[in-house]
Amino acid sequence: MARGLVPYLQSAHASFSGALLLAFSVLGALGWRNRRDRTAGRQADFAAARRHRQLGPVLALLLPLGYVAGLGTVLVDHGIWLFYPLHLAVGTLLLIAVAATVLAARHIRGRVSPWRTPHFVLGLLTLALFFAQALLGLGALF
Numbered sequence: 001m002a003r004g005l006v007p008y009l010q011s012a013h014a015s016f017s018g019a020l021l022l023a024f025s026v027l028g029a030l031g032w033r034n035r036r037d038r039t040a041g042r043q044a045d046f047a048a049a050r051r052h053r054q055l056g057p058v059l060a061l062l063l064p065l066g067y068v069a070g071l072g073t074v075l076v077d078h079g080i081w082l083f084y085p086l087h088l089a090v091g092t093l094l095l096i097a098v099a100a101t102v103l104a105a106r107h108i109r110g111r112v113s114p115w116r117t118p119h120f121v122l123g124l125l126t127l128a129l130f131f132a133q134a135l136l137g138l139g140a141l142f
Helices: 002-039 046-078 085-106 116-141
Strands: none
Touching: 002 046, 002 116, 046 085, 085 116
16 A cells, blocks of 8 residues: 555655755855855845845755655665665765754854855755755656
């Protein structure tokens, strides 16, 4: 009976993760705008900065749901969660990158915090991993 749910579980996982990728892309665009304004010496867009600070932790908490959903879907479908090892490895690295990004963000204090650059680099790494993960996921579906 559970195997009959696999196409629905796959669609739900792909849809949820795709929505997260889109949301992380928006988060990155907000962060990039904030960084660009700050490094250019322009007045910060406080609304964009606030959205970035509010959205980041929410997305960081939602990402593990997509990870677990993917594990569960593969387990139901194939009986082993290591069936797509590269997709699993990149997903695990993505979780680690997001956790590191959140930790770096928690240390940011003021406009010239030394933690801003690590946060920026980790954010770029997160986006790159997420896009790679999406491509690997599409390859697993088809």
